[in-house]
Amino acid sequence: MTSKLIKSITLSMALLFIAAGSFAQLRLPAGYYYKKLPNGLQVVVIENSKVPLATVEIAVKNGSFTEDSVYNGLSHLFEHMFFKANKDYPTQAQFLKRTQELGAIWNGTTGSERVNYFFTFDTDSLYQGLKFLNAAIRFPIYRVEDMKKERVVVDGEFQRMESNPFSQLYIAVNKKVWGDLFTRKNPIGIHEIINTATPEKMMVIKNKYYFPNNSLLTICGDVKHEQAFAMAEKIFGDWESSGFDPITKFPIPKFKPIEKTDLFVKESSLARVPFIMYEWQGPSYETDSASTIAADVFSTIVGLNSSKLQQALVDKGLASSVSVDYNTSRYTGPIEVSVVPNPNKVKECYYELNKQINMWGQADYYTDEQLKDAKAILLRNDEYAKEKPSSLPSQLSYSWASTSLNYYTDNTDDYQKVTREDIKRYLDTYVVGKPFVGGIIINPELNKTVNAASFFAAQ
Amino acid sequence: MKKYIYTLLIASAIGSIKPAMAQTKAYETTVDGVKVIVQPSGNDIVEIQTVIRGGIDSYPASKMGIEAMAMRALTECGTAKHDKNSFKNELDKVSASISGNTGKDYATISMSCVKSDFNTVWQLYTEAITEPKFDTTEFTRIKQDAINDLRANESQPDASIDKMANKVAFAGRDYAKEPQGTPEIISSLTAAETKAYYNSVLTKSRLFIVIVGDLNQADIESKVKGLLSTIKKGAPYTMNASFFRAYNNSFNEESKELATNYVEGVTSGPQVSAPDYYAFQIAMRIFADRHFLDVRTNNGLSYAPQAWFSPGSISVAKFSVSTTQPNKYIAVFDKLVDSTKRNGFTAAELADKKVAYLTGFYYKNETNGAQAGSIVASEVLFNDWRRSLTLIDNVKKVTLTDINNAFVKYIGNIVWVYQGDTKKVDPTLYKNGTLHQGDNPVNN
Numbered sequence: 001m002t003s004k005l006i007k008s009i010t011l012s013m014a015l016l017f018i019a020a021g022s023f024a025q026l027r028l029p030a031g032y033y034y035k036k037l038p039n040g041l042q043v044v045v046i047e048n049s050k051v052p053l054a055t056v057e058i059a060v061k062n063g064s065f066t067e068d069s070v071y072n073g074l075s076h077l078f079e080h081m082f083f084k085a086n087k088d089y090p091t092q093a094q095f096l097k098r099t100q101e102l103g104a105i106w107n108g109t110t111g112s113e114r115v116n117y118f119f120t121f122d123t124d125s126l127y128q129g130l131k132f133l134n135a136a137i138r139f140p141i142y143r144v145e146d147m148k149k150e151r152v153v154v155d156g157e158f159q160r161m162e163s164n165p166f167s168q169l170y171i172a173v174n175k176k177v178w179g180d181l182f183t184r185k186n187p188i189g190i191h192e193i194i195n196t197a198t199p200e201k202m203m204v205i206k207n208k209y210y211f212p213n214n215s216l217l218t219i220c221g222d223v224k225h226e227q228a229f230a231m232a233e234k235i236f237g238d239w240e241s242s243g244f245d246p247i248t249k250f251p252i253p254k255f256k257p258i259e260k261t262d263l264f265v266k267e268s269s270l271a272r273v274p275f276i277m278y279e280w281q282g283p284s285y286e287t288d289s290a291s292t293i294a295a296d297v298f299s300t301i302v303g304l305n306s307s308k309l310q311q312a313l314v315d316k317g318l319a320s321s322v323s324v325d326y327n328t329s330r331y332t333g334p335i336e337v338s339v340v341p342n343p344n345k346v347k348e349c350y351y352e353l354n355k356q357i358n359m360w361g362q363a364d365y366y367t368d369e370q371l372k373d374a375k376a377i378l379l380r381n382d383e384y385a386k387e388k389p390s391s392l393p394s395q396l397s398y399s400w401a402s403t404s405l406n407y408y409t410d411n412t413d414d415y416q417k418v419t420r421e422d423i424k425r426y427l428d429t430y431v432v433g434k435p436f437v438g439g440i441i442i443n444p445e446l447n448k449t450v451n452a453a454s455f456f457a458a459q
Numbered sequence: 460m461k462k463y464i465y466t467l468l469i470a471s472a473i474g475s476i477k478p479a480m481a482q483t484k485a486y487e488t489t490v491d492g493v494k495v496i497v498q499p500s501g502n503d504i505v506e507i508q509t510v511i512r513g514g515i516d517s518y519p520a521s522k523m524g525i526e527a528m529a530m531r532a533l534t535e536c537g538t539a540k541h542d543k544n545s546f547k548n549e550l551d552k553v554s555a556s557i558s559g560n561t562g563k564d565y566a567t568i569s570m571s572c573v574k575s576d577f578n579t580v581w582q583l584y585t586e587a588i589t590e591p592k593f594d595t596t597e598f599t600r601i602k603q604d605a606i607n608d609l610r611a612n613e614s615q616p617d618a619s620i621d622k623m624a625n626k627v628a629f630a631g632r633d634y635a636k637e638p639q640g641t642p643e644i645i646s647s648l649t650a651a652e653t654k655a656y657y658n659s660v661l662t663k664s665r666l667f668i669v670i671v672g673d674l675n676q677a678d679i680e681s682k683v684k685g686l687l688s689t690i691k692k693g694a695p696y697t698m699n700a701s702f703f704r705a706y707n708n709s710f711n712e713e714s715k716e717l718a719t720n721y722v723e724g725v726t727s728g729p730q731v732s733a734p735d736y737y738a739f740q741i742a743m744r745i746f747a748d749r750h751f752l753d754v755r756t757n758n759g760l761s762y763a764p765q766a767w768f769s770p771g772s773i774s775v776a777k778f779s780v781s782t783t784q785p786n787k788y789i790a791v792f793d794k795l796v797d798s799t800k801r802n803g804f805t806a807a808e809l810a811d812k813k814v815a816y817l818t819g820f821y822y823k824n825e826t827n828g829a830q831a832g833s834i835v836a837s838e839v840l841f842n843d844w845r846r847s848l849t850l851i852d853n854v855k856k857v858t859l860t861d862i863n864n865a866f867v868k869y870i871g872n873i874v875w876v877y878q879g880d881t882k883k884v885d886p887t888l889y890k891n892g893t894l895h896q897g898d899n900p901v902n903n
Contacts, residue, residue: 050501051821082589084756092756100748103814105822121818149759152783156762162718163616269716272610305547315544317600320607340611342603380554380573386502388825455631 027409032396033225034405037233039241040213044396044405046154046220048389050347054126054221055390058137059397062209064112064187065252065331069206073189076110077147077154077197078205082117083108084146088135092146095136109394110187113330114401120390127142127231130219134235137210142199151195158188165271169441175264176437177279177334178288183256184331195394208250211242216400218393255332257281258435265452266445273320273452274341274442276350278357282326282335282430285403292403293411294426295326295335297418301366302373308365309356318342318349330402334429346442346450361432363420371423375416463803468644485834488676490683492692494667496844497679498830503574506827508835509588509686512665512696514564514772515636518656524640526566528598528605528648530559533568535604536597536650537581539590543597546583553796555580557587561638564698564772565839566660567683567768574672585686591657598650620721620779620878627711628703628874629745632708634773662693669834669844671827698839700730700772705872710889712877719781720879722788727869728774731840737853738861739869743768743776744815745808746799746866753795754780760788776869785877785884790893796870797894803863816854817876 003178033045050351083106089095099106099119106119117137121129161167170187177187217236219228258281281292302309302324313319320340327333337357341349359365385395399408407414440456462512483499500506518525534557537543550557557580568588572580612618622637629635665688669677704727728743729736747766754764761780768776782788823829830847838844846853875889 022856051824053818053821093752096748096752096756097811100808100811100815103811103816105815105818120822122814122821149756152759153755153762156719156781156783159717159719159783160616160762163721163781165614270614272614273607304550304551311544315600317603320604338683340607342607343610376552377554380576383503383573384554387502387827390822390825397756 001243008426025031027333027406029409032409032422033229035232037212037237039237040211041215041217041232041236041239042400043217043219043229043232044308044393045223045225046172046218046389046392047223047225048220048392049222050389052123053120053218053221053390054123054129055118055120055393056126056129056133057393057397058118058133059114059116059207059216059218059393059401061113061214061247061401062205063110063401064189064355065184066209066246066250067183067186067189069183070280071193071194071201072183072444073154073158073194074197074201074205075115076187076189077150077194078202079108079110079115079117080137080150080154081142081147081202084150084388085141085143086135087139087141088132090141098132099235102132105390111183111398114398116394116397117177118393120221121323126219126221126223126228130231130235131219134239137215138239140202140206141201144199146386147197147199147202151197154189155191155194158191158194161188163270165268165441166275168268168270169266169275169277169439171383172264172266173277173279173437173439174334176264177258177281179256179258181253184252184255185334209246210328211246212236212239213241213243214246216397218396219386220393221388230410231368251434252307252331254432255281258437261435261438261458263438263456263458264440265447265456266292267447269444271441271443274343274346274440274446274452276337276339276341276353276438276440278337278353278436280335280431280434280436281335282329283426284332285330285407288429289407290422291426291429292326292328293414294418294422295333296328297371297374297378297415298423299326299337300377301370304370304373304377306370306373309358312352312356313339313349316352318345318352322353328398328402333441343446343450346440346452347455350440357431360427361423361424371418371420375418378415379412390422465853469521470847485845486676487844488680490680491663491687493683493687494661494838494854495679495683496667496669496834497674497676498671498834499673500508500671500827500830501564501673502827503673504827505570505572505574505577505580505670505674506831507570507584507672508669508831509568510667510835510839511566511568511660512564512667512671512698512839513660514566515633515638516696516699516772517660518636520633520636522640522644522648522656523636523638525648525653525656526561526606526647526660527781528602528645528653529640530561530566531601531605532558532593532598532650532653532657533559533591534864535586535601536594537592538586539592540581540586542592546586549579549583555577555583558586559587563634563636563638565835567835568586569828569831574674577672577674581682585682588661588686589689591654592651593657595650598653601646602645603882605639605645609639609642609645612639616715616717616721616781616878617779620723620876621777623711623713623876623878624725624777624874625724627709627774627876628705629773632701632773633699634701634703661690663687663690664693665696666690667838669838671831671834677861697811698772700732701879702730703773703775705874708872708892710875710877710886712881712884712886714881715878717879719783720785720877720883721781722875722877723777724873724875725777726776726871726873728768728770728776729865730774732772735861735865735868738857739865740768740770741809741812741816741854741857742804742862742866745804745812745862747794748808749799750778750792753791758787758791760791761782778873783883785879786888789888793893800867800870804866806859809857809859809862813854817851820851834903841844869900 485498553576837847
């Protein structure tokens with residue numbers, strides 16, 4: 001009863017925190033400029049003259065979080081098709097030729113909550129580069145024959161992932177963590193969905209999500225914001241708004257909590273070393289932004305060489321590495337523990353890992369000095385993260401999609417404000433005593449001596 | 460904040476020397492006979508790389524991995540003044556990194572920190588290089604870690620096929636030595652012999668130092684003097700370069716239960732002193748674009764078709780794909796090589812690639828680490844670090860005839876390796892060619 005009451009109070013507090021945030025004025029770091037075009041397209045210009053290059057990126061709130069079992073993997077295929085053909089460059093040969101003329105370095109990524117496309121070229125090509133981006137995002141051409149070829153390519157990317165034993169374990173764990181809604185956390189998708197995708201399905205995605213009012217355009221580099229805004233407005237200004245918020249119109253279902261702890265053993269001849277992964281459902285930016293910050297601080301603490309976790313596992317030779325990560329997400333981010341155990345001490349490693357996790361809720365699990373060190377690391381990491389201008393748009397849009405622009409701006413300062421109580425609340429709410437999914441992938445030969453199933457099981 | 464994303468491969472080629480740019484003029488100075496190259500950076504990050512020349516030349520095949528273990532031990536087995544934990548804890552406090560790595564041609568001991576922490580981190584860096592303890596208990600622990608890393612790497616299909624390609628292509632040569640060693644050799648190494656090995660290669664004659672950061676020259680010289688004060692002079696070292704040629708096509712396979720199949724080919728490339736070095740580098744980058752277009756776009760055969768030039772004391776060109784249709788791939792590949800040899804590249808392709816070099820030049824200058832890496836590679840390969848700054852000038856001089864001649868000259872017989880479902884591949888297609896024109900079109 002008490003625990004329920006505390007949960008209810010803390011949840012209300014978190015909601016208030018978010019509500020207050022949503023009305024707050026937009027804050028951006030120095031050198032960042034913001035404009036929202038009448039069609040809803042948000043544009044950020046980052047003035048950074050370190051090198052005479054410009055990077056343009058368009059990010060869209062799309063990805064596996066929008067995908068049910070009929071569409072799983074198609075945000076990713078859509079991303080590939082972006083680079084295929086459009087009204088200005090009707091074949092991929094012409095598309096690629098144009099990237100070569102621009103001397104562009106380019107890429108695209110698809111994650112759970114964002115799809116982004118980015119090009120870097122010399123700053124004099126900015127206008128041409130924006131026009132090129134505009135043609136690709138607004139006027140793609142989907143031909144059946146192009147899709148047939150690209151489906152094989154995307155499936156090939158999937159097969160490459162499946163050829164990696166660690167990815168195999170990752171997928172197996174995540175299937176259990178997210179249950180019926182696994183597709184919402186699985187950007188790579190499902191083979192048969194990818195292999196039967198049609199131009200019609202691409203158009204469904206385009207007509208749901210690919211609108212200016214669901215996108216962020218970032219221009220970064222040796223540019224002046226007034227000129228960059230003018231170019232953006234001229235080129236993207238007539239892109240018509242959908243008139244609806246896609247996420248409101250096509251709501252994202254809530255994840256069902258993990259009911260009980262589930263541990264499993266997976267054998268694979270490809271796993272030359274064993275690998276252990278634990279995963280919990282962690283905080284959502286939507287409902288508990290404060291815990292997303294505390295999560296990163298805690299992960300940094302237990303990554304310190306001096307931490308009890310590293311000392312118990314790595315220093316004592318039970319594991320080659322152990323890491324704890326939280327994946328910041330708008331819709332329930334995973335908390336993961338990854339361990340590469342010493343193959344000769346898998347059982348000891350497993351018991352020690354559990355012992356350590358069971359102590360996470362104790363006040364003396366980390367010292368004040370470690371908390372201070374973790375904050376100092378996060379402060380300096382910000383310096384490193386800002387070193388590479390061409391990476392800034394991607395960092396910004398990740399926050400835009402999964403949190404907010406203010407979150408991005410305040411992130412490093414917010415880490416400095418985290419207290420022991422914040423960390424305790426995060427751990428108590430999401431980890432300590434909470435059900436989780438754990439898996440170990442192990443070579444069948446090694447498993448003959450280890451017999452992982454004899455101990456790697458829920459008690 | 461780990462982020463799971465699925466990337467579309469960048470179309471441009473990888474693997475060649477990357478350029479660096481002079482934001483403020485770079486210079487070199489000599490301290491106690493050791494060259495120190497300084498590139499001011501205009502930011503608050505300091506990156507330093509101390510290079511030990513030699514790599515695989517420095518140890519016999521029976522001791523492969525000894526340099527890698529020495530590099531690992533520098534930061535994992537304590538120093539005269541710090542045990543392992545206090546050393547790592549001090550680094551943690553300032554979020555700095557010190558690490559040692561080794562490859563076929565040289566080893567690098569790197570440090571990276573925020574400028575305000577420089578004095579603290581430099582002290583630890585100096586200790587790691589000049590006073591490593593090689594504590595036996597810690598050494599036993601890191602041997603297990605190194606073996607785990609080797610096996611984990613073997614679980615990565617891309618790393619595994621590349622390792623197999625090197626092993627088969629360079630069989631019988633020194634270059635076949637694998638710098639990370641084997642589990643068996645690593646198991647047998649002792650802390651004492653690894654320390655003795657490290658002391659034998661840590662000589663002023665093999666060292667040079669690259670600094671990318673805004674530090675005062677007098678301060679740099681004074682600190683480097685301190686670093687070098689206990690390091691012996693040693694005998695001069697010169698890199699042994701040699702040419703790689705495959706005398707016939709070959710095909711080696713390994714059965715693996717993978718979800719797809721991995722193919723890699725190795726053939727000749729110009730030595731670093733060759734006049735057509737840049738011409739071939741550009742030719743391979745353009746060929747990589749063609750390979751991508753033909754294999755992925757036009758035929759949908761692979762997610763990740765790649766072609767690149769890998770320079771070193773032995774320079775080679777490599778091609779790789781992951782594909783479910785290996786027989787179809789080799790047919791497409793043969794046809795592409797044949798048509799490129801017969802018809803050459805176009806003036807437009809060359810012009811576009813020169814623009815791409817310029818973008819790449821500045822792109823690599825975005826981080827201090829990349830600049831340092833580029834300077835190190837140029838100094839090791841050419842004995843001329845300034846080549847990392849003059850790359851664009853050298854590229855500008857290259858003509859269409861140069862790149863066409865270079866491609867024809869070096870792309871000959873290929874050593875192919877394969878991992879995956881061996882029932883899906885016909886080795887004769889790889890060994891005999893697929894164009895049925897009397898002789899193999901990919902032969903010289």
